[in-house]
Each structure stands twice: as C-alpha cells, then as structure tokens.
Amino acid sequence: MSKVIDVxxxxxxxxxxxxLKHKGGPDLTVEAGLDSPETVCYKGASFCVLEPxxxxxxxxxxxxxxxxxxxxxxxxxxxxxIWGKGDVCLEAARMTNNEFAQAQKDHPDHIRWMAVLPWExxxxxxxxxxxxxxxxxxxxIVHGSINGRHLTDPDFIPVWQELDDxxxxxxxxxxxxxxxxLMELDRYALIASxxxxxxxxxxxxxxxxxxxFDRFPNLKIIASHAGATLPYLAGRFDRVWxxxxxxxxxxxxxxxxxxKHIYYDSVTYRQESLELCVNVATPDHVLYGSDYPFxxxxxxxxxxxxxxxxxxxxxxxxxxxxxxxxxL
Amino acid sequence: MTVIDVxxxxxxxxxxxxxxxxxxxxxxxxxxxxxxEIFKKNTPVAFPQPGHFDYDLRIxxxxxxxxxxxxxxxxxxxxxxxxxxxxxxAAVASNDSMVDAQAKYPDRIRWYTSLPWExxxxxxxxxxxxxxxxxxxxxxxxxxxxxxxxxxxFAPIWQAIDDxxxxxxxxxxxxxxxxDMDMGSYDLSWSxxxxxxxxxxxxxxxxxxxFDKYPNMKIIASHGGGALPYLVGRFEKGDEVELPARRVMxxxxxxxxxxxxxxxxxxxxxxxxxxxSIVGHEHVMFGTDWPHQVFDTxxxxxxxxxxANDQMVAIRSRNAIKVFNI
Numbered sequence: 001m002s003k004v005i006d007v008x009x010x011x012x013x014x015x016x017x018x019x020l021k022h023k024g025g026p027d028l029t030v031e032a033g034l035d036s037p038e039t040v041c042y043k044g045a046s047f048c049v050l051e052p053x054x055x056x057x058x059x060x061x062x063x064x065x066x067x068x069x070x071x072x073x074x075x076x077x078x079x080x081x082i083w084g085k086g087d088v089c090l091e092a093a094r095m096t097n098n099e100f101a102q103a104q105k106d107h108p109d110h111i112r113w114m115a116v117l118p119w120e121x122x123x124x125x126x127x128x129x130x131x132x133x134x135x136x137x138x139x140x141i142v143h144g145s146i147n148g149r150h151l152t153d154p155d156f157i158p159v160w161q162e163l164d165d166x167x168x169x170x171x172x173x174x175x176x177x178x179x180x181x182l183m184e185l186d187r188y189a190l191i192a193s194x195x196x197x198x199x200x201x202x203x204x205x206x207x208x209x210x211x212x213f214d215r216f217p218n219l220k221i222i223a224s225h226a227g228a229t230l231p232y233l234a235g236r237f238d239r240v241w242x243x244x245x246x247x248x249x250x251x252x253x254x255x256x257x258x259x260k261h262i263y264y265d266s267v268t269y270r271q272e273s274l275e276l277c278v279n280v281a282t283p284d285h286v287l288y289g290s291d292y293p294f295x296x297x298x299x300x301x302x303x304x305x306x307x308x309x310x311x312x313x314x315x316x317x318x319x320x321x322x323x324x325x326x327x328l
Numbered sequence: 329m330t331v332i333d334v335x336x337x338x339x340x341x342x343x344x345x346x347x348x349x350x351x352x353x354x355x356x357x358x359x360x361x362x363x364x365e366i367f368k369k370n371t372p373v374a375f376p377q378p379g380h381f382d383y384d385l386r387i388x389x390x391x392x393x394x395x396x397x398x399x400x401x402x403x404x405x406x407x408x409x410x411x412x413x414x415x416x417x418a419a420v421a422s423n424d425s426m427v428d429a430q431a432k433y434p435d436r437i438r439w440y441t442s443l444p445w446e447x448x449x450x451x452x453x454x455x456x457x458x459x460x461x462x463x464x465x466x467x468x469x470x471x472x473x474x475x476x477x478x479x480x481x482f483a484p485i486w487q488a489i490d491d492x493x494x495x496x497x498x499x500x501x502x503x504x505x506x507x508d509m510d511m512g513s514y515d516l517s518w519s520x521x522x523x524x525x526x527x528x529x530x531x532x533x534x535x536x537x538x539f540d541k542y543p544n545m546k547i548i549a550s551h552g553g554g555a556l557p558y559l560v561g562r563f564e565k566g567d568e569v570e571l572p573a574r575r576v577m578x579x580x581x582x583x584x585x586x587x588x589x590x591x592x593x594x595x596x597x598x599x600x601x602x603x604x605s606i607v608g609h610e611h612v613m614f615g616t617d618w619p620h621q622v623f624d625t626x627x628x629x630x631x632x633x634x635x636a637n638d639q640m641v642a643i644r645s646r647n648a649i650k651v652f653n654i
Contacts, residue, residue, distance in 0.1 A: 179505020184504075190528070193559070231599075237519050239624060239627075298565065
C-alpha cells in the first residue's frame, strides 16, 4: 500500500504565539476563544482557532497514526509572520523554522516541513530560504495575499526567483483576503468559510493571467483546499480568455492549461468535489491534505475520500505524487 | 422540446443614456477598437453588444439556435446610482422597454423587473407597477452599491417579493473591494470578481437565515451559483464545528443550497454535471448570458445534451415553466 503523506497540515509554535501576542497588534490579536482557549483575530474577527495539537508534535504524531497518515509536511498557517517590522518578522520566521527543523530531527519518519518566510523583506526572505533548505525544509508556504499585496507584486520577484531556482513546492494558503472589510466578512465567520476561498482563488487566477507560471516554470504551486474554487471555474476562465483581449495580454494558452500545471490538496469535504478537482487537475497533480488540526481539519475524512478514488488514482494522491514533487 | 433561457440580458438606449450622464463611478470608456465599454472606476463591468439593444436581432438569434422563450434582464450596473430620481427613472426606462418587447413578442419574451433598491419605498412601488405590467421575476445585483443584500434596510423589498413568491435572479457586478483586488487587470472582474460577488451574497443569505424569513421567493444564483456548489462540503463541515451563535439559519447549509435555483452557465460539462450532483437537476435552468461577449448558447445546448433525457428536459424548460409559471 502506498504511503500517506499529508501536505496540508499545520503547526504553530509557543514562542511564535508569545511574539504575536506582543507584536501582532493592532490588527492581529489573540483573544480568548468562544469555543477554544485562544483564537487569532483580524480586526476583532476570529479566523484561526488555536487547538492543542498545533503546539504538540507528540500528540500530532499519535493522531496521525490513529488516522493512518504516515508523514506530515507541516506548515505554519495564517497569520504566519506577516506582522511586526523587519526584525520581528525575521525573528518569528527563524524561530518557527528552527523549531520545525528540530521536529524533523526528533521525528525523522513522520515530519517534514515548509519554510515560513518574511516576504515583505525580500533580501531577508531569500536568506531564510537558503538557511531553511540547509536545515531540511522541503517546501515553502505563502499566503494568498501578503498584508494586502498581491503575490505577483514586483517586490516579491527575488523571493519567487530563489524558490523557482530551487524548483520548490509552494503551498499557497489563504488568509483574510484583500477587501475583507468591504466584503463584510466579519459576520457569520465568513472569513474562513468563504473569504479564504476568495484569497486563494484571486492569488492563483492573477498568477495565471499575469503569465507568472511562464516566468517561473519550475515552481510547484499547490492551491489549498482543492484549489478553493478554481476547478469549478476552469471553463469560465477559458471562455473569458477566448472572448476578451485583456485576458490574453500576458498568456498564450488557455488558463485551464495552467490549472493542469499547478497542484492541489485534497482538503474538500465531498467526494464529488474531490473528483471534479482530480478531473480538472489531472491525477498526477492532486496531493493528500487534511488541514489538521484546525476545527475544519479532517485527516480521516479526507483520507477516506482519497481512498474512494479509482485504484490507479488513489495511490498517486495518497502519497506517490508528494514523494515525487517533494523529493522525499 | 421547448427551451427557455432564464439568463440573458437587454439594455435600452434610454437607460444607457441616463447611465452615461448620471452613472457616477460607473463610466463609459471608449476601447481601442472604438466600441464603448462600461467600467466602475477602472474595473470592467459590462461590454454592450448590438444584441443588448435590439429585440429583432435577439429573436433572430433565438430562432437560429432553438430558444423559444427568453426571460430578459437588465444586467449590471443596473440602476443603483444617480440619486433617487435618476435611479427610479432608469428603472422605469428599462422596465418599460421590456413591457414593450413582451407586447411585440408575446410568445417569445418574458422579463425580470429592475428596482431602485436604494429607495425601498420606491422599489416596492416599482415592483407593484411592473408585476401588474407582466414582469415574471426580479433581477437584483449581488451587492447594492456596496451594501449586502441581507442589510435590514432592504427588508421591505424582500418581503414584498416574498409575498408574491417571485423568482429573483441574483446577478453579479463588481464586488466590493474590486479596486483593491486589482480586478481591472486581465478582466479579473469577469473571471473571478463576478463569481465572488454571487458567492458572497448567497453565502450571507444562507448563514443569515434569510431563506427562513423569506421562504417563498425563488432565488436563482447566476453562473452555476458562482463558486457555491464547490464550497458545499466546506459549508457542511463548517456547520459541524462553527459556533451556532455566529449564524442564524435553522437548517443545514446544503438544505438551502438545494432550496435555491441555478442557471447552467458553467462553460464546462464537468462543472455542470457536478452542479447537478450537488443541487439536483430540478434546481438548474437553461441560461446563455447572451449577448455578453462570454455568452455560450452553444455550450448550454451541448452540455445539456449530454444529460439523460429527463434531466435535459427539466433543465431546458420544465423547471423554468414551474418556477416562472409560464
């Protein structure tokens, strides 16, 4: 049986949390949660509920074994390290990456990790990529937007270039999207349910139409949550490209060709959705992921749906694709 | 077999000229090819085509492609600009042109009324007036000049619509935040911005308990529901873990997704079949988006032709006959 490798699974660190509490304000605060001891809020709206396994590798591995997950490529979810000025941002990143490197040493059979980077300080970010990769990072994580800036912002080019030179996988993970206040996402906990999907979708559709994947052809972008909305919108993207001039300014082929170039995790909660994702992405481009240990995370359910895929597809998604793209 | 197009658009010259003069942030720009296009500041909103203004041309197209009835609607930017008097006048101009079209082609044209939503009393009056003149449904944009459709301010209009159990086409426009999201680039407003707008509007309605308050109206979510059908699992899982206090609805999110209606404007048979698998074929109706440049009459026919006969008939006409009392 193929190994099960979870490419969308999260850890925070205790040191990072302390730093966030002191330096995250005024926009980012850690509040007493209504349904958990603590939750991270953006301008008062809760969007990342902190769970005990986020801080405890032993507990995580126990739960992985229970769920039948062999290896986790852990990453730090929002708000990551995009708060605080340069020194704080770098300190938060280094502290996190060091702790993840240590976890890999302590649990070499179960843990790999994605580097978290101080994106707003490109020189520091490039240095941190080098340092993290030397310590064993197999990928990087980035938010769908960085403090209101698009991933295609020219300031980030040196960071992307370094990642592309190394042909690293990059998990594009959502945060509260640009326009959160105007879209009134503070109500009904809309940030996580819908806002996150908007953040990922906008980030990657902008990359596609911007010709980003032609400029950085070696990067392996992983679109979180089964591509957010992208697989369902593939036909519309092609139709817009076919019929309007401005959509064609930077790219010479159908957007759906780029949707087959990038990768997707399996964090969706319906068999039909996962199947549509596999269909649009192609079976070589979907990777098991669970979003554990967030309250929406689901190691067992996500694995069960992957195991329900046709025999020749399921092994790829369980772990074979991840072994290949992460060089495990 | 009868074919009914529930998502197809018409402008009228009079409305267009009012908008040109009083549209505010909505402005008409001349493209490099000399044609006119509507923007919200610098976000593309709509690119008028000859077919938008010409019912004879529309009927010819319908004959050529095999569409029996078109239920036409004024598309974005609708009439939510210019102040009370202008907004009301723009609505009347558009609605009256549709009354005339139905009179000229009684077997072929039905229409959705557009309302001055920013002025609830006037909107209710215009609703009464236009339903008496034959409107079959209501068209509303997914945000009213930046305000959510669930804003209590609009409650009297929704109540009047619900009392009449009318179909309501929720149609996207530039979403709030479009400028910050840089949707002027690469026509992102059309590829993703519109989808966000519809998705957010209806997600809010679901979590707000809107369909418990207004159980009789029949909401139609444009473009295969934006991204709603793909998010169904996330809504379900979220409902298991989210605090009930944050939401007001009485049923499960999926119950509401299966309560409302969708057009079949997916441009991809896989997405359309997926939509049907989530919401059921009795809640999907034939739509083309004609004559916008992204219209897809050919795709709508080709995709529905791949379905079992009963499903195809339901989507091409049976559901619309029921929903619109045709």
